[in-house]
Amino acid sequence: MRYIVQFRDNPDTAVLRREHLEAHLGWLHQHAAQVLAAGSLWPDGQEVAEGGLWIVEADSAAQIRELLASDPFWLCGLRAGVEIWQWRKAFPELNVPV
Template identity: 45%
Template sequence: MLFAVRFTDKTTMRHVRTDYMAAHIDWLAARRAQIKVAGSLRHDANDHPIGALWIIEAKDKAEVESLWQTDPFWVYGMRESVEILQWSKAFPEVIAEI
């Protein structure tokens, strides 16, 4: 199954992004088989990130929850909230390159 996961960041914890970005990117890279797409969300291109969006392939919601809880951004307190939604991809035969 595919899941869309939206994270909202704590505005008071922006330093975590700077301090742990390399660890976060390494963590994501080690999980590329499951985390199909990941990236920060901003209101405008030059704004500070306000959160993130991931597309994850997992057997169920519990597997998604256990995955993100080991992300350095979560471990070090940057994330305020997480929303997990099952995602039904339109045109499943189309492989989208980003």
């Protein structure tokens, strides 16, 4: 199943994000079979990310929670919270990635 995973960051954590970015990107690379797409979320016109969004292949939300527990951004305290949504793609017959 596919899921959308949306993260909110704790306030005033831009320095923490920068310090752990390389470790986080390496972690994403290691889990590319499950985390199909990932990126940061930026308020319009702002220069600091305030969260992130993933598209994940998993059997359950519990499996995703288990996965993200090892993400360096989660471990360092950057993340304030997470929402996990099961995603059902419209027009699944169209061959569009993700």
